[in-house]
Amino acid sequence: MPELPEMENYKNLLMQRIQNKQITEVEIGREKSINVPVTEFNSLVKNQTVKNVTRRAKHLLFHLDNDVVLLLHLMLGGWMFYSTEQEKPDRTIQVRLSFGNEHLYFIGLRLGYLHLYKGIEAAKKKLDDLGPEPLDPEFKIENFMELAGKRRGSLKTTLVNQSFLAGIGNCYSDEMCFHAGLLPERKFNELSDHENRQLFQSMQFILRDAVNSGGYMEEPFFPGDSLTGGYNSKCRVYDREGEPCQRCGNPIIKDEISSKKTFYCGHCQK
Structure with a gap:
């Protein structure tokens, strides 16, 4: 999607x-x-x-x-x-x-x-129930920390919840958890301030990089389109089950969290 x-x-x-x-x-x-x-x-x-x-x-x-x-x-x-x-x-x-x-x-x-x-x-x-835009210049680390402090669910289920933050789904929730070195099954209320800050920074980096790379969907938008889908080859864990982790070489794991397809490295994500 x-x-x-x-x-x-x-x-x-x-x-x-x-x-x-x-x-x-x-x-x-x-x-x-x-x-x-x-x-x-x-x-x-x-x-x-x-x-x-x-x-x-x-x-x-x-x-x-x-x-x-x-x-x-x-x-x-x-x-x-x-x-x-x-x-x-x-x-x-x-x-x-x-x-x-x-x-x-x-x-x-x-x-x-x-x-x-x-x-x-x-x-x-029709869009009233949506949460903040994570790339909005007005959305700062302090706003994220305040939102995160009210959550008790897992990183995976919370990040894809559109009333928490708008626009994140299965792919980028996994990618930002990997970048932050956090297991997607971790609970928000278990994270330290440092881990929350790292997750925010990872979210910003992953989403901006994906936008600049044309996202992960491979269908071109027009004949000769060489941008759209460029992020697919940059995905580190999403849809990479069994492939070696780019950080530690251990195989990427595919699992389900609350019925949501989830990819992660069980060795270097903590």
Whole structure:
């Protein structure tokens, strides 16, 4: 499932390609992927200009010039591709937004959605339960320490809890625990101040590195895209079961914590 770095990468690439461009055509291939009748969706989206694309947690918000906001959540298996008709992937398309001869394809939206809201406040209400953005410049170590001090659950289950921090999922929770040298089954209330500070620093480093590397999802966003998916080869533990740990050489372990797939090194994570 796309997490904060993947969606931030999408946001940056979308801004380069569709900001201030007019949506010339709309095609809905799966009505369950939207939340209003197809005719209403088309009438409110077609011929509108994309003013901005922003991200909140694992969501993207497409801001149109008629104050309509399209709220995207790709969920498990969803991805996007931007190209001409001739270059599009041979996949089922749930939604297509056209910009002249180029098109934005939404693929794999079996669980994901592209919902329409009339005004930013209506869209934001759907995101009210989300916690702070971990890469927000206003989110400091003191804020993290205060949040962490109120938690009693494991690092794994807490870090992926979207009401605690927004945008972290299975991949990056494992990567930041490894970077911090902490077992993901550790409880937040067992951590020392030093360990909490190390976890915060690891979180900042891992997420920023992943954003700059294009995230871990390997499907390109456009023909010739060499950035998207660049972090996959940099993952140290996620999806590396049985491979030697980069720090100590012991095999990476795959386990489950509260039914969540978890990867770690049992030797150098304490």
